[in-house]
Amino acid sequence: MTVSRYRMRFEKREALRFISHHDLMRVFELALRRSGLRVAHTQGFNPHPKVSFALAIPLGVESLDEIVDIDIEHEAEAPAPEQVVNQLGAVMPRVSGCCGPRSRRAARGLSRSSTSASFRRTLQN
Secondary structure, three states, X not given: OEEEEEEEEEEEOHXXXXXXXXXXXXXXXXXXXXXXXXXXXXXXXXXXEOEEEOOOOOOOOOEEEEEEEEEXXXXXXXXXXXXXXXXXXXXXXXXXXXXXXXEOOOOOOHHHHOOOOOXXXXXXX
């Protein structure tokens, strides 16, 4: 069985901004289960899906460009990025794009590839 890593971008806006990072991880876990994608899991006594977020966004803050890596198992050929986005988007409409499969060995970790973040604050009178 082969594992490919998919890097996706998504938004966390409006009512979703009140979801904590831990709850957002759970939302992705449930959406991946519903989508039918074969997500790779960790080894050991209590396996978890291999899903990695770039940054933890504070509660109450909207985000327009979040990044998540998802490891997907497949037999022969990796699923097309569009297929992964469509399957996940059917159960989670906030997923906005996918950068495609990367080889597990060649993929740079999200913590290394995230070099900066910019914030904009709007104050109302």
